[in-house]
Amino acid sequence: MRRRKIEGETAYYHLMSRTVNGEALFGDREREVLRKMIWQVAEFSGVRVITYAVMKNHFHLFVEVPGEHEVSDSEIVRRYRMLYPKPTPWQPMPASVLEKHLAEGTDEGDLLRKALVRRMHDVSWLMKTLKQRFSLWFNRSRDRFGPLWSDRFKSVLVEGDRWALRTVAAYIDLNAVRAGLVEDPKDYRFCGYGEAMGGGRLAREGLAVVDRDMAGYRQTLFGSGSQVKDGKTAISREEAVRVLREEKGKLPLSVVLRCRVRYFTDGMILGSAEYIEEQAKLEPGGRKKTRKPRPMQGADWGGLSVATGLRKDLFR
Structure with missing residues (x-):
């Protein structure tokens, strides 16, 4: 079936690809490498990643392709x-x-x-490049040869209506819950919502397309995730009610601290913006360098900021 494409205006696509025979080939390392490649190839392509989910035998990618393609x-x-x-x-x-x-x-x-x-602003090229790059890395790391992916990728054109966008994004971010890997999508580090809750700036900016209020999006996740589907794990009704009614989609600070533990190991300096600017003026060895404070997001941090972004090269 021919894929639908929109030219000259902003368009949204849900993209998906599965491994040969649906084999569960991807462990933590493989999923992390594919996650990094998604951001890398999307950056070159000039498309916005709204959210994604990398599973053990397939991945989902939800993207926004801009209508204007002028590139300096x-x-x-x-x-x-x-x-x-x-x-x-x-x-x-x-x-x-x-x-x-x-x-x-x-x-x-x-x-x-x-x-x-x-090659830019084209989902076919994006998926072809992403899958080829990952296949080369995967086969080389396993001393393996032969195809990794099953057939061509699937593509669904999504209406730019906010409800339609939110529904598709929630479906993708709930993949790990439906598969029984986690009980809360925030705990799955290989999806857009999990990365956003872990402090990922690009992941948060992507989800802002569907809901600028992360608490509101969390309510969507739990409302949708509590619906029972054949053969799939669902969020318990009690947990959904607690998140929707008691927490109103907002994570308690103690939980956010656990999600953002890397702030306290990779941040270099943590404190008020003024403290960070003062302490970062003089680097070790007498080298002067100004570091811009980065406000900690996702909860009421009482004005705390962190110096430098979070470490992302977990697998080199």
Whole structure:
């Protein structure tokens, strides 16, 4: 069946792909690597990841593709560096060479510009690249060869109505609950909601497309997750009522602290914005550097901020 695509206006797509024979091939390490690749390829493509879920034998990706596709040369180079931080056998050209061609307006630069822009803002190219990259990494890490993914990916065009967007996002973020892996979607680190609750800025910005109030989105998750489906695990009615009526979707600070434990190990400096600015003026060794305080989000932190972002390269 031919995939539906929208041109010239913002469009939303639910994308999904499954492993060969539905084999559960992905452990924590594999899911973390695929999670990182999702953000990397999406950044190059110029699409917004609303949310995602990486499971043991498949993954879901919900994206927003902008209608306007004007990309400056400086942005092309930035995205190229994101996708190819260093030369590879299949793309040996360093970003500095690309930048030089574009700046000088060479014939090769014009061809490169057209070829790179053609690959952007396209969900087919995004999924093809993501699956190929992960397959290469997976086979190499396992000393394996042969196909990893079953057939082509599935794609559903979603109306830009906020209720439709929220429904699809909740369906994706509830995957781990339905599979019986966790009882609360915030505890699944390989989905957009779990990453957002763990302090991921891009994950929070993505979910803001469907609901700017994370407490409101949590209520949607528990309201939808408590509905019984054949062969699937559901959130208990008692837990759903507690979250919806008692907590009103807001996580207690003690729970948020557990979700954000990396703030206290990766943040370098924690305190008020003024304290961070004062302490960060002089780095060890006498090197002066100004660090911008980052307000801690997701709960009432009493004005606490953290210096530097959270560590993301968990698997190198």
